[in-house]
Amino acid sequence: MAETRPSPRVLVYEDELNDEFTGLADANGLMTIAGFGSLLSERSARYTFPNLVNFRAGQLHGWRRVFAHTADVFFARGIARPDTGEVASLSVERIKAASPSASASASSSATTPTTTATTPTASSEPLVVSLFEVPATADSVAAFIAREHEFRFVAVEPCDLLQGRPLGRRAVVCAANTDADYRAMRCPPQEWERRWGVHGIQAVWGRADVLPCRAYLRHCVLAARSLGPQAERSFLHATYLADRRTTIAEHLARDPSIMDERPPPALAERYNG
Template identity: 45%
Template sequence: MTVLTLTPLPFVYAPPSTTCKSRASFSLSARPELQQDRRRSIKAMSRDIRSSDLPQVIELEDESDFEKILSSENQISITGFGSLLSERSARSTFPDLENFRIAKLQGFRRVFAHSAPIFFERGIANPETKEISSLSVEPCEGESLVVTVFEIKSSEIPAFIRRELEFRFLAVVPETMEGKPYTNSAVLCGRYSDEEFFRIRCKGNKEIYFQHYGRFNIDKIWRDDILPCRLYLRHCVLAAKNLGDEAYNNFLDHTFLGDRRTTIREYLSSTGSGIMEEQPPEALKSRYGG
């Protein structure tokens, strides 16, 4: 199996926060030569937080790290928080997925702060209004998300890495809806950074960046001043609603715009009013139908 090296960086994962009680810190799987620097970073991030209060999270740095969290059935668990809240949507990407179910994830929040080229490719981005954002998650102590979890074959890992290359890959431990931690870790796509994406994933090569983002005139991926792509937001809300009231209300109240203050419930009742009444183009009705 070809190893895709993703990132040798020290993991300092603490984006600006206005709604979190405090920034979260994590227990990391680090290469020996980086362990000391990472410990210093973590300590600086969490002076007033007891480590026992926080989720245990491991950064998956390359394909071999994914293999370490395979189940005995040679499968890997995936955590869905946006479009993957929809089983139909998940199966359009992972046709052979198994055991699709809802779960809880502690210590993270959803934020619309990620410029997504797929919306430009499909003609549903609106750069004039800045309605171009997809979802990512980031640490937020005290937050709890209703998510989905499912299993895919280990042979699908390379394609998953390539498809989600702009994210930071994390191994997290979801819980059942009753609060019991899972036995196996699950992969979560977390917020990355522009600097890391260009220097590590694009190897500092502007042509590689152009193929991913530049051809859509996107010069910054991770932004706090963009709004949700309208059809994508509608799709995610419908997907959450189809999972039941708890998932639906959790999505509305624990998903934020890039300002990290405005919830999606507030957004849909103000500036974003009318989004839920819009219909996708015929060719995208299945993809963005919730």
């Protein structure tokens, strides 16, 4: 019988982790997580990782934040607004300096198959992220993957916030994916229907028709603010809508009522930075 080979991936990440996160744990059995959205807040991070240690700020070079995919949890929790397209969640994607030929195609890069997970941008400003350690047990890794099911998991090398020097340890980050890769890697048809089809979602990644989920965006802004002025500035000015041009600062200036958005009472504490 001929050997079945996996389909080639649309996106190829250097330093992508396997589903055991092999090589990420340190000598003490801990792994580092780089947070870039709601995990910018230690209080928020402890909802998900109650045993985290050494919460601090850091930098991540060569990546940008973008609201360009949707999340099933927003529909399940009643905070998605499909009528206005405000259903988008946050990921990070690799960037490179823009070139004359790249700038013309930047807006379509999310849906065009590529061989590398790199997209052009006009800014190479480092992202301010949170960093913290959690146990790197088989159960904790499996729970992490189940919770962040739609993402790709990539090992990155964060830097010190003040001087930008490498910290000498790798961290896992939740990176952008494509629907083709997601379906092939982790979400066969029955699982897709259970997670996404039940909400009427036909596409998760590569969405040009989505805006940030209002309650989640407010939550992320407050989380960034709690980490300090550098983190807040980074989130506002180095985070983009799905067009990869409009910053969150510009989006909020157009619709400041987003910061008055209140989640349902059951989520009022959790979605509050």
